[in-house]
Amino acid sequence: MSPRPVLDVLRRHRRAAALGCGSSMLHQTCEALVPVAIGLAVDRAVATGDVHAVVLSVAGVLLLFAVLSSAGTFAFWVIDRAEFAEAHHLRTAVARAVLRDPAALGDRQVGDALSVATSDTRHAAEALGLVSFLASGCFGLLVAAVVLLRIDVALGLGLLVAVPLLVLGLQALAPRLEARVHDRQRTAGLAAAVAADLLAGLRPLRGFGGVPEAVRRYHRASSLSRRAAVGAAGATSVVVGVSTLATGAVLVATAAVAGTFVARGRLDVGEFVTVVGMASFLADPVRTISHCVQQLAVSRAGARRVAELLRPGAPRRPLEDSPSPAHVPVPVPTVPGEVLGVVTTDTATADAVTAAFAAVPGALVEPSHTVLLGQTLADALASGPVPAGRGVPLAAALEAAAAPTDLDLALHDGGTNVSGGQRQRIGLARALAADRELLVLRDPTTALDAVTEDRVAAGLRDLRAGAGTTVLVTSSPLLLSRCDRVVLLGPGGRHATGTHAGLLDDPDYAAAVAR
Incomplete structure (x- = not known):
């Protein structure tokens, strides 16, 4: 205006x-x-x-x-x-x-x-x-x-x-x-x-x-x-x-x-x-x-x-031209159909990578802080129309995310009546049900115990492998171990690529994923 x-x-x-x-x-x-x-x-x-x-x-x-x-x-x-x-x-x-x-x-x-x-x-x-x-x-x-x-x-x-x-x-x-x-x-x-x-x-x-x-x-x-x-x-x-x-x-x-x-x-x-x-x-x-x-x-x-x-603010420069502490010269390249893990050594880098992928047309980014909209679980899982030629049954998405299956479950004030882990799993199920060609998940299992996290990691891998490109911006070893490829964005703009097992010998990587 x-x-x-x-x-x-x-x-x-x-x-x-x-x-x-x-x-x-x-x-x-x-x-x-x-x-x-x-x-x-x-x-x-x-x-x-x-x-x-x-x-x-x-x-x-x-x-x-x-x-x-x-x-x-x-x-x-x-x-x-x-x-x-x-x-x-x-x-x-x-x-x-x-x-x-x-x-x-x-x-x-x-x-x-x-x-x-x-x-x-x-x-x-x-x-x-x-x-x-x-x-x-x-x-x-x-x-x-x-x-x-x-x-x-x-x-x-x-x-x-x-x-x-x-x-x-x-x-x-x-x-x-x-x-x-x-x-x-x-x-x-x-x-x-x-x-x-x-x-x-x-x-x-x-x-x-x-x-x-x-x-x-x-x-x-x-x-x-x-x-x-x-x-x-x-x-x-x-x-x-x-x-x-x-x-x-x-x-x-x-x-x-x-x-x-x-x-x-x-x-x-x-x-x-x-x-x-x-x-x-x-x-x-x-x-x-x-x-x-x-x-x-x-x-x-x-x-x-x-x-x-x-009122619009000052125009922002593209990620690759930004002198921010993220030190990400270019967005991380992806391969169609793969499950890609991205490990960073600081939050600013993770934010920059997430923003870079969010700018890709048609991408779906599920942040670490899950917001549930609606009065029931069914309302919260509604993600709008699915792109032509795609689609994941809601039951399969709920199973993969180990989320509650009672669609009549009442949600109060954005899901404040459910635990943080349940809210995170419901958000993950919603993202999986949307079935986008590029799905970016930012720390999707931080509120889960190890057993549930392992189950979600397996379900996520089974559901998304070959169905589209999935990017996991996380430091979870359970998630990273099921990725086709892992990219480490270390300090000073240093990059390393490999599998989770192969990168464990890298001190920066080991420190980032250590629990």
């Missing part, structure tokens, strides 16, 4: 914004003309007692209300549809940015990113409706001013001076409100992030007695969020209070001046009815304007947070 993210939202939905704005303007115009129609009916029908004029007046008012309601309904339909589409677009963009490059999160915690993807994207999309209704409110005031100018220049000029001053005054409050709302959104995201982290680590927290400290940290984050919310509510109250007071002042002043003019004979009965009705009508566009000014501050704050997450 550009530095003006709200404008991006409007550009993406130009047609819907134009239709919604035009329809809402028509709606406001018809509302502004209702007092005029009633005034004319009083002058030409009620005062004269002409039955034909009464019938025409009633028909005219009914037609005006029919157009009014139809235009309003169409405006809401168009704008709501565009807002839902834009919110979905922004949520998808945020999810895509984070999934493609977790570094896009920067220093944000997961809970804060979730707040951006849900609350802030919705607020940003609401700018479509707010801009349309703000324009229609201003247009309604303009129509009212024209009508009043035709009735009496003094009344019209008074409104033309008072209303812009009112709107400018309300707009002057918007930056303060926007800052408070942005702070509220930010602190709410941080509180959600702390809560998510604590829930994810609840078991170890209980194990080493860290629950009191966890509660203290969440209380601190929640208190910051509460204070920010109170500050935002206070700023909102100021805007609402000022707008309500200003609305009341406009109504009272208009009614008082119109009553004075009637007493002096400058207005007849129909014009008086029109002026009084117009004074009552003015409350609606004034409230609309004040509400839109207030909520646009919220939308700008939300849109800015979305834009900050989506």
